Amino acid sequence: MYKTLKWIRVALSLLILIILTLNFFYFSNTSPNFSAVLLKFQFVPSMLGILTGSALFFIILIILTFLFGRVYCSTLCPVGTFQDIVSRFASLFKSKKNRRYKYSKGYDWLRYSVLVLVMLPLIGGITLPIAILDPYSNWGRISSQLFDRGVQTINNIIASIFPNTFYINNYSHFALAALLAAIVFLLVIICFSAIRGRLYCNTICPVGSILGGLSKFALFKPEINGNCNQCMLCVSKCKSQCIDVKNHKIDVSRCVACLDCMQGCNRNAIGYRFAFKKVENKSSEEGKNIDKQGRRRAILTLGLLSGVVAARAAKIGPLVRTKAEKNAIAPPGAVSFENLKNHCTTCHACISACPSQIIKPALLEYGLEGIMMPTLSYKDHFCTYECNKCSQVCPNGALLPLSIEEKKLCQIGKAKYCLKECIVYRDGTDCGACDEHCPTNAITMVPYKDTGLYIPKLDRNVCIGCGACEYICPASPVKAIIVIGNEEHQIAMEAAKEEKKEVKIDEFGF
């Protein structure tokens, strides 16, 4: 039975890894996001988005953990699956002896210190530590910053061979912080998993620690029974190095429920057993101590977890703020810089989803705590009026879903017009590029003195900050019109409607 289960687990985890990764490729933005809902099934997003539509996913993940332990880590987590692939691949280059895992006591002090260091700032509204360590967010960054570029390159090679069928895809922004973060994390998990399996998951990963703490109360836990002859087969297969065969004990908090041990055992000596209330029956003093320790940790985990959720419910904003360096423009749906900072773990799902590729990871635009968070840049394009893709894909609730109609009035910033730089004023020639591109009619062309020229007139209340004017403004080196981001998004006014005059004519006019 465990054999079948294990293969189902493997197949499922690979499928999830592939679909999840596809979400971060450039072509995901041209098709409806069939799989964006999968992003919500990730632990950290569901925890942060608990009040904005992800409660169901969060509860399912918690229930799953209370039933069978860290199923998330073995099946749903993209980094977990990726590490398994790396371990498997690395074992091909190892001697038979080195290929076998050994039992290790684990590094509980490290795990829970990291967890506290990540969760306390999160309660205080600072997501940076968890953004750096959360496996899902990291996978998002790796996919969009590294894998996607590879796929784009392949696409563009194909497009140059078949120019009539495939189109060239422009590369997205180069973003130093996000690119470095992706490279470093990828190298770290490759090293960790190549050498010692799920070491990252059991020493650093905050999600692993949370779910590990909860696994303590799981209804079904892996156990070794009397059939065991200590052949060590299970130990040698355990990527978490958590099976202590000598004492017939399994460290449930580190077990990622991969089922490899159960599938490998020839004597049916290891398997899931109903474990409710069994923990109290331990007799030895040492057993009780371990038990107590486990319970303490579980309580700590639960406490931190409920702290995070409570802080979200109480809308506690970032307690510490560094000064923002530059003008940031939060994507539509972000509500405010504060909401974005409270929820975003910089997975870059929005960045990948943007068809115009104008969302880029911030450097210090939002301040240090907002590093790598999405900000809009109108250098290469502008925010498409009829598009709400970014707001639809965010699993964290950092960007709340907007309907197209809401998006069209969502004022993410306001344009600022500088007459002195304007071509019409400076060169005395016609231009009107900004008016031409403005989708809301915030800009209208009005007669300019007696020159016969027309000059832009800006109504900032109608402006939504889409940046079409900034993008197209030909004035250089300084643009005559730029968008300043709104710290709190507003609802823009609609341009005044004019009466339609039906004109009927019978002649050509010449």
Place this chain on the structure above:
Amino acid sequence: MERRGFLKVAAASSLLGFLGGGSSILRASEPASPPNINDLVAVMGGEPEAMYLRAIKEMGGISRFVKKGQRVVVKPNIGWNKKPEEAANTNPQLVAAIVKDCLKAGASEVVVFDHTCDSWMPCYKNSGIEAAAKAAGARIAFGHDEKYYRMVNIPRGVRMKQAKIHEEILDCDVWINVPVLKNHGGARMTISMKNFMGIVWDRKFLHANDLQQCIADCSTISKMPVLNIVDAYRIMTTNGPVGKGPEDVQLAKALFMSTDIVAADTAALKFFSQFREMKLSDVGHIMIAEKMKIGTTDLDKLQVSRIKM
């Protein structure tokens, strides 16, 4: 860097041009039209396809312009992510009718594209042009990346001496210019000549270097369209070129066709003026174009056919 280099070249060559005087030799010679064939055809009162078929008949048939085996580009205005009834783009039925006619005349391939202003994919789709042109047998080309454009010299250009032009235009045998008639906040009007901005990569250059002159300069490229067909089925009279809403659009049900790009724009402008006053002298690029001898605004000199359906 690129622009600075360009400006140097532009400055140097304008000096040369000044010294060299008139360069009428460089003008693409227009095929001498048989005496009974019209220079300009204006049709009103029909559906887009019917008006096109009627007008092209008056022009001597499409085979006058498209020969067997030729590669043809039909260049509509697909600049905006707008639906056909919003009149921001060329009418898709008209585009389809032209494509079909070219194929019937034996064109080996008909290509449709535009360098859009809004994101290209929704423009192609929501304008209805991609679907209509494909159904009619055309190939849709891409225009969203600089790689699809090649630098060419514009020796007669005054401000614009060089531009990156779309390769489909440069590599085709003939091309047909199919703009839509609209008011324009910057250029005042957008008709046939303004439609050339969709074959150029760097549009900002035009805006930054005397828009009206640059539009006229564009119409001096050696590869001029063999025919200009102005779609005035629905016209945008105010708040162009994008429009605010249905109040900006009038159902005018007209079409203009000419080999002379300036004449086509003049005729369309005079028609437009009946809906909203717009003087010829207000539209700088048409006036400049006449001065540069690109075409004529004097419609009385031409053989014009006016048809009411």
